[in-house]
Amino acid sequence: MGVKLLLEHDKVEGIRYYDTYRKNGGYRAAEKALKMSPADIVEEVKKSGLRGRGGAGFPTGLKWSFLAKPEGVPRHLVCNADESEPGTFKDRYLMEFHPHLFIEGLLISSFALGSNTTYVYIRGEYAWIPDILEQAIDEAKNNGWLGKNIQGTGFDCEIYVHRGAGAYICGEETALIESLEGKRGNPRMKPPFPAIQGVWMRPTVVNNVETLAAVVPIINLGGDEYAKIGVGKSTGTKLMSACGNINKPGVYEIDMTISVEEFIYSDEYCGGIRNGKKLKACIPGGSSVPILPANLLLKTAKGETRLMNYESMSDGGFVSGSMIGSGGFEVLDEDQCIVKHTMTLARFYNHESCGQCSPCREGTGWMYKILKNLEYGKGKMSDIDLLWDIQRKIEGNTICPLGDAAAWPVAAAIRHFRDEFEWHVLNPDESQKRNYGLAHYADPIHVAASA
Amino acid sequence: MSETPKFKVTIDNISIEVPAGTTILNAARSIGGEVAPPAMCYYSKLQDSGGKCRTCLVEVSKGSEKDPRPMPKLVASCRTTVMDGMEVKNITSEKVIDARKGVVEFLLINHPLDCPVCDQAGECDLQDLSYDHGTEGTRYEFKRRTFEKEDIGPYISLHMNRCIMCFRCVFAADQLTEKREHGILDRGDHAQISTYLSKALDNDFIGNVIDVCPVGALTDRTFRFKNRVWFTKPMDAHRNCSNPKCCGSVRLWMRGDEVYRVTARKDEWNEVENTPDGKPGWICNECRFEKKETKDWVIEGPTQVRRSSVISQGHYEGTKPTPVLIDTVMGRKPQYTIDIHSVSDVNRPEVELSKIDGPAHSDDFKPTQSDGGLKKWTDKLGKG
Known part of the structure; x- marks a missing residue:
């Protein structure tokens, strides 16, 4: 059993409610934190090595230290609960079953950053969760953990839950800020960064749900102790939402020292591939990170065992690696068609593009149409190169990372599964009746002897 | 008047001094000619415009004198301010030319290319851009996107099919008129400029949207054909x-x-x-x-x-x-x-x-x- 920090009390009946949560050691971290100085809390978070759990993995302590603190201007903490990445559902789990853990994290972080008004921007599709959160906020308020003069410290904090209208793009922090202000959810140009001018032009920190919840164990354990869990720069625990062709889909807490193979096959986690099939490919961190074939997923290009952490997962860059991203672990077995899968993702990004900048607005639709042709046996060989060229011209040339997110899955699919695309072109009729299968995607890779 | 510090910036091997806070695009425009990147959405007279079309992307090969690292990505020159000692590559960068070609292609795949019947032809920014940076022929083999025609009054004619979503007309209506009556509806590749309920745009200064439109999406109805x-x-x-x-x-x-x-x-x-x-x-x-x-x-x-x-x-x-x-x-x-x-x-x-x-x-x-x-x-x- 790995270390459990966030889901420690996962099996406790009624942990959703204040009394049970408090009895199980809840709000102990808040008690401790409110006696510390805000600067010390930021220092603990820095020491913990906590990295943003939303996808990019930016060090949280560093992000907090960038927050501008001009005199007389309110600062805001905004929690990004617009978890819209296909395959990712860890924040939903936290908010739905551990709302008080989340609120405690929000409270400590608000205190550390000096935010008296904190917002939770939650995606519109999570229609039932705001009620759970608001109930928990009321409970916390009744027990003196929110509102005016919290626990007699003189610190005031209100948390508001803001419901989004259902747009993937509003998970991008500046688009989220625009949407929170009541405008169209278009990403802003950076600079200025939100830490200087965010919501209503005030200094703002935007953090993921899991990141803020992780502040609770950091305060409980102390930054140094927290940093001892995990390996290298991947400290602490990470929630993974596993889905796809596995026996036990669900949310798992891992301590980032386990191997990918263990995560997929052990009974503690995914429990192996469903129906005894073979593993073909996997997207390890949410739909926008590069897909990896089975052989590159389990071992790096250097032949080392791949571990479930930031560094190991991105070993080899995008040529032979991927990213742990938001932790949306999607497993594909031998019966899955990569072309169809890529088309589905392209359709999603086409649908979710905000339409603000040209490469993403026009390019995502174009890629989807080409992939649709390939999938339905109407593709040409030249389409594969064209797709490659389109994704290359989108990547890095857009305002926000959605352009990259749309380009990477297509690029990785062509990079690793080109022969499956070619098979679709060469066998248009057959490709409508059966899938390409596992082919050589699980074969051991040849490791060049190091010089 | 307070003294604004002057920054030295080198664009395509030509050095000039500009006041701090100048954008790369405006610095390049002060050199002139083709050193100035093309701009489809930026409009110096409209606040907050720019950054959207991505035709003005440039390569910053040296960030500044203090921090000489190059910028990892191409940047939108219309929204990036110069730093002292910055070195910028526009037409001398293969990466820029390649990216710009891509952007022009993206802008044209759904454009109707109806220049022969378009009143903007001959003074159209997109036309110039395509001649300079586009390719002959298209790689796009699908039906182009079309919109329903919308009547927005006796003075202005709206051809949504030609629009490149530069947002200039939205900024113009916001900043020049009492009340904006049109805006962007929907998102992604079906986003459109519209009044939502097909009403006539009626404001003393709304005609200026015709002048700011870089393409033939908003043209003068009294001059039509x-x-x-x-x-x-x-x-x-x-x-x-x-x-x-x-x-x-x-x-x-x-x-x-x-x-x-x-x-x-x-x-x-x-x-x-x-x-x-x-x-x-x-x-x-x-x-x-x-x-x-x-x-x-x-x-x-x-x-x-x-x-x-x-x-x-x-x-x-x-x-x-x-x-x-x-x-x-x-x-x-x-x-x-x-x-x-x-x-x-x-x-x-x-x-x-x-x-x-x-x-x-x-x-x-x-x-x-x-x-x-x-x-x-x-x-x-x-x-x-």
């Missing part, structure tokens, strides 16, 4: 406009004694010129749409068109683009303007419209027997 812009001669004129916010200085597009169209005065970047008091010279709807007779105006004289576009092809003095020092840009030949006469028979290459004092007439535009032009035409038609 009346003439091609290259068959009209622009004249600077003014009148005593009763609207205090209107500058009253305009450009009349005339043929013979007839005023076909009235627009604001635009500079070489196709933006509204500043009036002598330093304010942008926006004009009111009355000047633009209602005053279509020469007696309404005090004509100052022929316009000196400084813009590099089809309308300027050899017909106006001083319209040649600023010669770029070829050796400074590593031998890359200027391609900023095409020579319209090499691809089309419109107009007579030897006629300089700005040298004709009064209005220009049909004879000044059409090829005549004497220069063999008409014969060339009829020969062509016979063969065609």
Whole structure:
């Protein structure tokens, strides 16, 4: 059993409610934190090595230290609960079953950053969760953990839950800020960064749900102790939402020292591939990170065992690696068609593009149409190169990372599964009746002897 | 006035000093010629515009004197300010040229390419951009996106199919008029400029959206199909406009004694010129749409068109683009303007419209027997 920090009390009946949560050691971290100085809390978070759990993995302590603190201007903490990445559902789990853990994290972080008004921007599709959160906020308020003069410290904090209208793009922090202000959810140009001018032009920190919840164990354990869990720069625990062709889909807490193979096959986690099939490919961190074939997923290009952490997962860059991203672990077995899968993702990004900048607005639709042709046996060989060229011209040339997110899955699919695309072109009729299968995607890779 | 520090910036191997806070694009424009990146959505007179079209992407090969690291991605020059000692590559960067080609392709895949029936043709930013950075032919094999036609009133005609989503008209309506009545609906590739309930845009200054539109999406309905812009001669004129916010200085597009169209005065970047008091010279709807007779105006004289576009092809003095020092840009030949006469028979290459004092007439535009032009035409038609 790995270390459990966030889901420690996962099996406790009624942990959703204040009394049970408090009895199980809840709000102990808040008690401790409110006696510390805000600067010390930021220092603990820095020491913990906590990295943003939303996808990019930016060090949280560093992000907090960038927050501008001009005199007389309110600062805001905004929690990004617009978890819209296909395959990712860890924040939903936290908010739905551990709302008080989340609120405690929000409270400590608000205190550390000096935010008296904190917002939770939650995606519109999570229609039932705001009620759970608001109930928990009321409970916390009744027990003196929110509102005016919290626990007699003189610190005031209100948390508001803001419901989004259902747009993937509003998970991008500046688009989220625009949407929170009541405008169209278009990403802003950076600079200025939100830490200087965010919501209503005030200094703002935007953090993921899991990141803020992780502040609770950091305060409980102390930054140094927290940093001892995990390996290298991947400290602490990470929630993974596993889905796809596995026996036990669900949310798992891992301590980032386990191997990918263990995560997929052990009974503690995914429990192996469903129906005894073979593993073909996997997207390890949410739909926008590069897909990896089975052989590159389990071992790096250097032949080392791949571990479930930031560094190991991105070993080899995008040529032979991927990213742990938001932790949306999607497993594909031998019966899955990569072309169809890529088309589905392209359709999603086409649908979710905000339409603000040209490469993403026009390019995502174009890629989807080409992939649709390939999938339905109407593709040409030249389409594969064209797709490659389109994704290359989108990547890095857009305002926000959605352009990259749309380009990477297509690029990785062509990079690793080109022969499956070619098979679709060469066998248009057959490709409508059966899938390409596992082919050589699980074969051991040849490791060049190091010089 | 407080002292603004000056920053030294080098763009395509040409160094200049500009005040701190200047954007790369504006620094490049002060050098001029093709060192200035093309801009489809940025409009210096409209606050918050820019950053969207991605045609002005440049490579920053040296961040600044203090932090010489290059920027990892191409940056939008219209929204990135210069740093002291910054080195920028525009047309000297293969990466930039390649990315720009990509952007032009993206802008054109769903564009109807109906230039032959578009009133913007000849002064269209997208047309110029495509000649400079586009490719011949398209790789797009799908049905182009189309929108339902929407009537937005008697003055302005909206062709949503031609729109490139630059947001300029939205900013213009926000900043020039009392109340914005149109905006962007939907998202992604089906986002559109609309009034939602098909209402007429009605505001004294809404006509300016026609001037800021870089393409033919918003055109002057009172000029619709009346003439091609290259068959009209622009004249600077003014009148005593009763609207205090209107500058009253305009450009009349005339043929013979007839005023076909009235627009604001635009500079070489196709933006509204500043009036002598330093304010942008926006004009009111009355000047633009209602005053279509020469007696309404005090004509100052022929316009000196400084813009590099089809309308300027050899017909106006001083319209040649600023010669770029070829050796400074590593031998890359200027391609900023095409020579319209090499691809089309419109107009007579030897006629300089700005040298004709009064209005220009049909004879000044059409090829005549004497220069063999008409014969060339009829020969062509016979063969065609």
